[in-house]
Amino acid sequence: MTLQIGVLLLLMVAAYAVASLKKLSVELSILAAAVAGGLGGAFLKTPPLGELPRHLVEGMFPYLDVMLVFSTATFFMALVSESGGVNYVVRGAIKLFYNVRVVALLVLMIIILIPGALTGAGSVSILVVGAPVALALKALGIPERKTAAILFIVAGLAAAAPPVNIWAMILCAGTAIPYVGFTYTLGIPVLILGTFTVLWLGLKKEGGMDKAAALAALPPVPPGMKGWRVLVPFVVFFGMVIANRTWPFATPIFGLPLEFSAAAFTAWLVSPRKPDVLKLALNTMKRLLPLLATMIVVGMLQQIMTATGVRGMISYAVISIPLVLLFIGLAVIIPVSEGVLTYGAAAILGIPLIWFFDSIGLHATVAIAGLSILWPLGDGLPPTALIGRLSVMVSDYKGTYWSFLRQTWVPWLVITITSILMVVYSAKLSFLVKWSM
Amino acid sequence: MNVIMIFYYLITAALVCLLGWNLIREKKSANDMILGLLVMIPLVLRLLRVK
Amino acid sequence: MSAPESKPLAHPVRVKIVLAVLAAALTVAGGVPLFKHRHFGTPFVAGPGVTKVIKLSDYSPGLKGRFVDADVFVMEGAEPGGKALIMANTHANEPAGYLAVKILIENAVVQKGTLYIIPTINVSASRNTKAGDGYPLYYDIPTDWGRVRFRMGTRDASPLESWPDPDVYIHYPDKQLLSYLDLRNTNRTWPGRPNGPMMERVTYAAMELMRKEKIDLAFDFHGAETMFPVTNCIVAPQKSAKFATLASMMVKAMEGFDSHVEPSPQNFRGLSHREIGDFSNTLPFLLEAPIPFLDQPTGPKTVKLLLDGKDPFLLSLAKKKKLFVSYDANGWPMDKRVGQHMSTTLEIIRQFSKKTPDRAIRLSGAPKYADLVRDGVGKYFHDPAKAEPGRIHYE
Ligand SMILES: [Zn+2]
Numbered sequence: 001m002t003l004q005i006g007v008l009l010l011l012m013v014a015a016y017a018v019a020s021l022k023k024l025s026v027e028l029s030i031l032a033a034a035v036a037g038g039l040g041g042a043f044l045k046t047p048p049l050g051e052l053p054r055h056l057v058e059g060m061f062p063y064l065d066v067m068l069v070f071s072t073a074t075f076f077m078a079l080v081s082e083s084g085g086v087n088y089v090v091r092g093a094i095k096l097f098y099n100v101r102v103v104a105l106l107v108l109m110i111i112i113l114i115p116g117a118l119t120g121a122g123s124v125s126i127l128v129v130g131a132p133v134a135l136a137l138k139a140l141g142i143p144e145r146k147t148a149a150i151l152f153i154v155a156g157l158a159a160a161a162p163p164v165n166i167w168a169m170i171l172c173a174g175t176a177i178p179y180v181g182f183t184y185t186l187g188i189p190v191l192i193l194g195t196f197t198v199l200w201l202g203l204k205k206e207g208g209m210d211k212a213a214a215l216a217a218l219p220p221v222p223p224g225m226k227g228w229r230v231l232v233p234f235v236v237f238f239g240m241v242i243a244n245r246t247w248p249f250a251t252p253i254f255g256l257p258l259e260f261s262a263a264a265f266t267a268w269l270v271s272p273r274k275p276d277v278l279k280l281a282l283n284t285m286k287r288l289l290p291l292l293a294t295m296i297v298v299g300m301l302q303q304i305m306t307a308t309g310v311r312g313m314i315s316y317a318v319i320s321i322p323l324v325l326l327f328i329g330l331a332v333i334i335p336v337s338e339g340v341l342t343y344g345a346a347a348i349l350g351i352p353l354i355w356f357f358d359s360i361g362l363h364a365t366v367a368i369a370g371l372s373i374l375w376p377l378g379d380g381l382p383p384t385a386l387i388g389r390l391s392v393m394v395s396d397y398k399g400t401y402w403s404f405l406r407q408t409w410v411p412w413l414v415i416t417i418t419s420i421l422m423v424v425y426s427a428k429l430s431f432l433v434k435w436s437m
Numbered sequence: 438m439n440v441i442m443i444f445y446y447l448i449t450a451a452l453v454c455l456l457g458w459n460l461i462r463e464k465k466s467a468n469d470m471i472l473g474l475l476v477m478i479p480l481v482l483r484l485l486r487v488k
Numbered sequence: 489m490s491a492p493e494s495k496p497l498a499h500p501v502r503v504k505i506v507l508a509v510l511a512a513a514l515t516v517a518g519g520v521p522l523f524k525h526r527h528f529g530t531p532f533v534a535g536p537g538v539t540k541v542i543k544l545s546d547y548s549p550g551l552k553g554r555f556v557d558a559d560v561f562v563m564e565g566a567e568p569g570g571k572a573l574i575m576a577n578t579h580a581n582e583p584a585g586y587l588a589v590k591i592l593i594e595n596a597v598v599q600k601g602t603l604y605i606i607p608t609i610n611v612s613a614s615r616n617t618k619a620g621d622g623y624p625l626y627y628d629i630p631t632d633w634g635r636v637r638f639r640m641g642t643r644d645a646s647p648l649e650s651w652p653d654p655d656v657y658i659h660y661p662d663k664q665l666l667s668y669l670d671l672r673n674t675n676r677t678w679p680g681r682p683n684g685p686m687m688e689r690v691t692y693a694a695m696e697l698m699r700k701e702k703i704d705l706a707f708d709f710h711g712a713e714t715m716f717p718v719t720n721c722i723v724a725p726q727k728s729a730k731f732a733t734l735a736s737m738m739v740k741a742m743e744g745f746d747s748h749v750e751p752s753p754q755n756f757r758g759l760s761h762r763e764i765g766d767f768s769n770t771l772p773f774l775l776e777a778p779i780p781f782l783d784q785p786t787g788p789k790t791v792k793l794l795l796d797g798k799d800p801f802l803l804s805l806a807k808k809k810k811l812f813v814s815y816d817a818n819g820w821p822m823d824k825r826v827g828q829h830m831s832t833t834l835e836i837i838r839q840f841s842k843k844t845p846d847r848a849i850r851l852s853g854a855p856k857y858a859d860l861v862r863d864g865v866g867k868y869f870h871d872p873a874k875a876e877p878g879r880i881h882y883e
Binding site for chain 1: 514515517518519521522617619620621622624625647651652653654655656658660661663664665666667668669670671681684685713715716717756783784785786787788789790800801804805808810812
């Protein structure tokens with residue numbers, strides 16, 4: 001059986017490679033791999049050919065709700081951005097803190113952290129606040145390649161940050177561990193690592209621009225934009241989130257997509273200039289299309305990999321590695337799996353890993369937190385490189401992708417070591433979970 | 438079906454319309470046409486209450 | 489981030505129409521089997537012991553007319569006695585319990601006391617599929633007179649009945665935070681609310697049944713991965729532990745299979761073995777039989793793996809001592825798993841009846857572990873073609 005599954009795996013890799021060489025997009029290459037795996041599997045009746053369309057279509061569903069979150073969250077932040085709210089905040093940060101560089105960097109870090117923390121998607125951070133933050137970082141005299149590096153690392157940490165961490169949610173759901181106790185377990189490492197990253201990459205001023213020039217370089221804030229106009233939509237959003245948490249049995253379950261839709265509606269109401277909503281929505285969907293399509297094709301790939309046994313064989317291989325090697329290997333396995341499968345990796349490798357860790361006496365919740373700060377690094381690795389590509393795009397960096405990625409190596413290493421130590425010493429760190437309850 | 442669930446069908450329907458409109462406007466990229474259609478499939482099946 | 493190719497297409501409209509037709513074809517070819525699965529029913533023949541078939545909504549109007557309303561098969565003995573409730577398909581991708589209750593419904597006759605059987609407590613989950621996990625839609629069990637086809641469901645109710653998911657599911661009434669998915673998991677929504685989220689209504693109705701009918705024993709049939717620490721066992725809270733322990737010892741000594749007792753965790757909420765005990769006078773038992781099909785490191789997810797439980801990867805991991813049950817080349821056949829559920833349940837009922845004779849339950853006609861392993865489960869299914877039409881219920 002191993003041989004047959006191995007051949008199917010090779011077939012999928014080959015289909016992916018050929019599609020990439022033919023200059024097809026990453027999404028279509030993943031689709032090609034899924035279809036090739038399904039057709040190859042049909043020879044062995046795993047799955048039978050007649051079931052292939054059903055498997056392909058069923059595979060489109062695992063991330064349907066995540067797609068709704070992405071779409072509504074991005075539309076909401078696009079509205080805030082379009083109405084001048086993001087520029088207002090970024091400009092305020094530069095005006096107040098230009099001379100206190102550390103504080104300016106930290107405020108910008110928080111601005112990147114918030115959208116990703118709320119949606120669980122680093123891409124939302126980049127898509128909605130990436131561009132103005134990149135401008136602000138440039139105004140602080142940070143070159144483009146470092147700006148891109150900061151955006152990428154901090155957006156990844158944003159995705160891992162509480163309250164919404166999709167890797168942890170997938171793992172908890174798959175291992176029957178309650179999704180609780182992550183607030184400090186994730187929050188503290190994310191803040192420390194984020195602070196380290198912005199200071200390491202951003203503390204040194206490399207370009208000349210004084211405060212007046214920096215402010216002039218930032219996009220203008222539309223007249224009538226006031227602090228409360230930025231604040232109110234967020235109050236609506238957090239209000240709904242907090243209401244659900246505080247009076248769970250008195251409020252209906254809203255869900256993130258509806259919470260973001262309500263916030264978007266509010267943002268439109270209070271905006272000093274009324275953006276063309278339809279045009280904005282169409283553009284949002286166009287911009288999001290590759291991301292949404294990635295969720296679709298990754299689900300399809302995941303479904304085909306399971307139906308053919310490829311997923312089982314990979315997870316078998318991972319848990320068969322000797323423990324010490326496994327701990328060291330996490331540094332490579334986790335990011336690379338994310339680079340190939342995005343969230344699918346958490347389900348395929350993460351679930352058996354967590355069961356295994358649990359069985360050898362590690363603390364599952366801390367181990368999940370540890371792994372989930374390592375996973376986002378994979379979003380900078382090809383073939384998908386979702387967040388990496390977005391970071392390069394919004395920071396306007398013109399160099400090669402690898403020269404951008406090289407900039408991230410110190411934070412990358414620190415995050416990797418932190419993550420592995422969190423897994424290895426998870427039992428000792430379980431006090432973080434207690435604090436969070 | 439409760440009110441909140443109806444909102445979710447409306448959100449889904451809105452996304453299908455936006456994707457469909459973008460698909461109709463798309464003139465250049467066959468890639469984007471395929472991706473748009475792929476994304477629409479599960480949304481349409483949800484609207485039809487198949488899955 | 490779209491593809492690098494951006495040269496204008498020669499015939500954009502023609503390309504678009506071809507692609508749209510292909511997409512529509514895929515939607516239909518993939519959607520129709522999913523739709524059929526959702527509306528497929530397996531015939532259950534109400535056997536000689538079934539005295540009536542009622543609805544879960546008879547105990548809680550919040551379920552009236554809903555897709556999630558479940559059938560309850562009632563088997564009353566001539567002599568009054570104790571009462572037991574048996575639930576299967578809490579997790580509809582753990583089918584051993586579902587097959588066990590079909591056998592009970594079609595074969596058992598109660599002499600003393602009453603049995604209430606809910607073949608599918610989570611109707612929505614049993615009509616849902618696990619997206620991304622590549623399960624087969626159906627599995628067939630052979631019998632002497634043909635094959636019986638069953639739906640393979642999943643762990644969670646469908647979003648068609650419960651949408652949206654919360655950011656995080658807050659358990660009622662304990663306020664413990666659980667994964668967002670657990671809102672649709674009927675082994676996290678106990679004890680439930682009459683007009684809460686849909687799966688809480690289901691568990692609430694079952695709680696009401698237990699309270700109103702003064703049920704003595706409740707069984708919740710499950711299957712668990714061989715790599716999951718809580719497998720091949722009876723999960724019981726303190727108040728049920730005595731009967732669970734006696735039964736575990738008896739089946740080991742008399743019938744030769746293992747099923748150890750696991751204490752129900754005090755502070756993990758929403759589980760049947762926890763909340764039924766806390767919110768009623770019923771003694772709950774959750775039975776877990778191993779189900780290798782659900783383990784992550786297995787070969788293809790085929791019907792064969794579901795039914796025989798044989799997998800080379802698990803065999804190799806067993807040799808490395810990474811499984812929580814004994815595992816050899818014989819795998820974990822379905823007949824054995826159904827037999828374990830059946831014999832453990834009958835033994836718990838027997839032990840309870842011995843200790844509390846005024847609430848005793850006596851029944852006959854149910855095969856035991858050895859019978860099922862010898863004959864196979866299909867032997868005990870009744871041919872719906874030979875049954876009176878009024879006695880057939882599609883589950
Ligand atoms: Zn279960």
